[in-house]
Amino acid sequence: MDFLQNLGLGFSVALLPYNLLFCFIGCFLGTAIGVLPGIGPLGTIAILLPVTFGVSPEAALIMLAGIYYGAQYGGSTTAILINLPGEATSAVTAIDGYQMARQGRAGTALAIAALGSFFAGTVATFAIAIFAKPLTSLALSFSPADYFALMVLGLVASIALAHGSVLKGLAMILLGLLLGCVGTDSYTGVMRFTLGTLDLADGIPIVAFGAGIYALGEILRGLEDESDAPVTVAPVNNRLPSLADLKEATAPVIRGTLLGSVLGVLPGGGALLSAFTSYAIEKKLSRTPERFGHGAMAGVAGPESANNAGAQTSFIPMLTLGIPSNPIMALMVGALILQGIIPGPNLITEQPKLFWGVIASMWVGNLMLVILNLPLIGLWLKLLKIRPHYLFPTILGFSMIGVYSISNSAFDLYLMAFFGAAGYLLGKLDCEPAPMLLGFVLGPLLEEYLRRAMILADGDVAVLIQRPLSATLLAVAAALLVVILLPFIRKRRKEVFVEDE
Amino acid sequence: MLTTYRPDRRNTVFGLVFVGFSALMAFETLRKLSIGTPANMGPGFFPLLLSISLCAISILAVVFGQSSAQKEPLKVAPFRAVAMVLGAPIVFALSIDPLGLIIAVFLSVLFATQASIRSKIGESILLSAGFSVFCVLIFIYLLNLPLPLWGRLIAG
Known part of the structure; x- marks a missing residue:
């Protein structure tokens, strides 16, 4: 019952009034940006990153985490009520949630989404508490080759269930890895691709990169069509789900939670992957697959639970291995480094209060979110009444201040504009930014571990397949790649995700 | 059914951008950075590996790309x-x-x-x-x- 003691320590940290306040701020902001299209958790965390410098490490991470999982709650609200996913992960929820709302079951859909998320959040909190310690001890025995293989698997997994062409996804990963090479080479001190400027000596700043690609890109997509599409908000009846509804949702919620908890741990996994996979599985398992796309409750309950579980367990690789599994975790690592804390297998012993406090705060935050979301839904919907042409300049304003304040450098803003243009162009070429951002984040780590492994093995590439762990991980990655490249599977993927739109 | 390969403008642009960028990176790497050996990789080893892979994948993506008929029409902001x-x-x-x-x-x-x-x-x-x-x-x-x-x- 070691983990109960640890959780107890965690709660004693998370329930301090100071940390409760930051947990609330995070959940509140997360819900707000989840509701609003055009700004996501990545942009928000990027903006607030410099702000966290002034508070304690616990409060900083508790707040940033709240933004991430809070956005999952907020995103589902708009997905269900106006068919507008405020968050990418809610795109799946919109398929069936909006149909439920049109059938007059908006209240039921919202309640199921919130309760499913809360259940998933609770389970994921315990899962992290139970598995964090064994995983950390396991991580201490990882060799550089194992780390390398783990990251390769994560990168491959990140395109496995994304939209569009698999080959373009691979190209985007490689592009991200190449952009990650920019800066000073850690072994030799040689400058790489810095265009002769010292501004790039530390590499491309991730905040400028992320804000350019996500914030500017989203704003431009919003401005593509400014016609008066009236926002029709489905009426929210306050009818709570009936017992029959709850019974129907139970199995999908449990499946979604387990799936999300597992997929979240994978590097490259997280909320998005979990939600899409859960939808596909629910549809496959359903005895009435034809109802999917026409208001199937399992299509809301499963993915909503999965995305929340995945959002939370994606903290595991960051907290135990020091490997950020997605761009948002990379910003969390950034926040810790700002505080002088290097995440890795030693975090749990060196910073037990931080480690367990953040985990316990997730459960507290989930409880706050249920309260924030169900009764206050009208308040959140008012946010949508703000006209977009008042909203996007302020989002842009916050992003610019966020980018500038990281190192008070005007150069970062030019980079932001450049990556905004590049990201928009790539989107028009059917290239999704997510794999590129993950490649960018993992690139330096991947190179580091590859070089270390090669030095240890004296240049023998076979070392990557001689250790059982790295061999297994690479084999899984290769198998995954083969499977997603098979045209038959590609056709299936299209059926799963396209026909419902 | 015999499908004829129809070059699609978006795929062509994709190919030009990605092949061009990877070639540029490979060229820069070879010109300025030492490659080293697998046992002792220089600063250019990893970037060279990546740019060659990127070039190859991009060409494959163009060749196996979908035809434009399957895609949504392109919408661009004013x-x-x-x-x-x-x-x-x-x-x-x-x-x-x-x-x-x-x-x-x-x-x-x-x-x-x-x-x-x-x-x-x-x-x-x-x-x-x-x-x-x-x-x-x-x-x-x-x-x-x-x-x-x-x-x-x-x-x-």
């Missing part, structure tokens, strides 16, 4: 929106050092508002001014971020 949205960070960058936060935020946000065809100039000025005062209160007075309130031209 030039005015693109110019104003991408220009805003540049306005901010140019004005932050000489003029300081309050003016830089005001100018760049005002610039950004013009991206929308719906914005009215009076409203836009009010919005930008209100927002920049709000930001100064939050970021400088509440959060104590070390941002220059007035720039070098004003504060001297």
Whole structure:
């Protein structure tokens, strides 16, 4: 019952009034940006990153985490009520949630989404508490080759269930890895691709990169069509789900939670992957697959639970291995480094209060979110009444201040504009930014571990397949790649995700 | 059924951009960085490996790409929106050092508002001014971020 003691320590940290306040701020902001299209958790965390410098490490991470999982709650609200996913992960929820709302079951859909998320959040909190310690001890025995293989698997997994062409996804990963090479080479001190400027000596700043690609890109997509599409908000009846509804949702919620908890741990996994996979599985398992796309409750309950579980367990690789599994975790690592804390297998012993406090705060935050979301839904919907042409300049304003304040450098803003243009162009070429951002984040780590492994093995590439762990991980990655490249599977993927739109 | 390969404009542009970029990176690597050996990789080893792989994958992606008939029609934001949205960070960058936060935020946000065809100039000025005062209160007075309130031209 070691983990109960640890959780107890965690709660004693998370329930301090100071940390409760930051947990609330995070959940509140997360819900707000989840509701609003055009700004996501990545942009928000990027903006607030410099702000966290002034508070304690616990409060900083508790707040940033709240933004991430809070956005999952907020995103589902708009997905269900106006068919507008405020968050990418809610795109799946919109398929069936909006149909439920049109059938007059908006209240039921919202309640199921919130309760499913809360259940998933609770389970994921315990899962992290139970598995964090064994995983950390396991991580201490990882060799550089194992780390390398783990990251390769994560990168491959990140395109496995994304939209569009698999080959373009691979190209985007490689592009991200190449952009990650920019800066000073850690072994030799040689400058790489810095265009002769010292501004790039530390590499491309991730905040400028992320804000350019996500914030500017989203704003431009919003401005593509400014016609008066009236926002029709489905009426929210306050009818709570009936017992029959709850019974129907139970199995999908449990499946979604387990799936999300597992997929979240994978590097490259997280909320998005979990939600899409859960939808596909629910549809496959359903005895009435034809109802999917026409208001199937399992299509809301499963993915909503999965995305929340995945959002939370994606903290595991960051907290135990020091490997950020997605761009948002990379910003969390950034926040810790700002505080002088290097995440890795030693975090749990060196910073037990931080480690367990953040985990316990997730459960507290989930409880706050249920309260924030169900009764206050009208308040959140008012946010949508703000006209977009008042909203996007302020989002842009916050992003610019966020980018500038990281190192008070005007150069970062030019980079932001450049990556905004590049990201928009790539989107028009059917290239999704997510794999590129993950490649960018993992690139330096991947190179580091590859070089270390090669030095240890004296240049023998076979070392990557001689250790059982790295061999297994690479084999899984290769198998995954083969499977997603098979045209038959590609056709299936299209059926799963396209026909419902 | 025999499918004939129809080159699609979007795929062609994709190929040009990606093959061009990877070739440029490979060329830069070979010209400036030492490659080393697998046992002792130089700074150029990993980038060279990546740019060659990127080039190969991009060519495959073009060859096996979908035809445009299967895709949604291309929608692009109007030039005015693109110019104003991408220009805003540049306005901010140019004005932050000489003029300081309050003016830089005001100018760049005002610039950004013009991206929308719906914005009215009076409203836009009010919005930008209100927002920049709000930001100064939050970021400088509440959060104590070390941002220059007035720039070098004003504060001297």
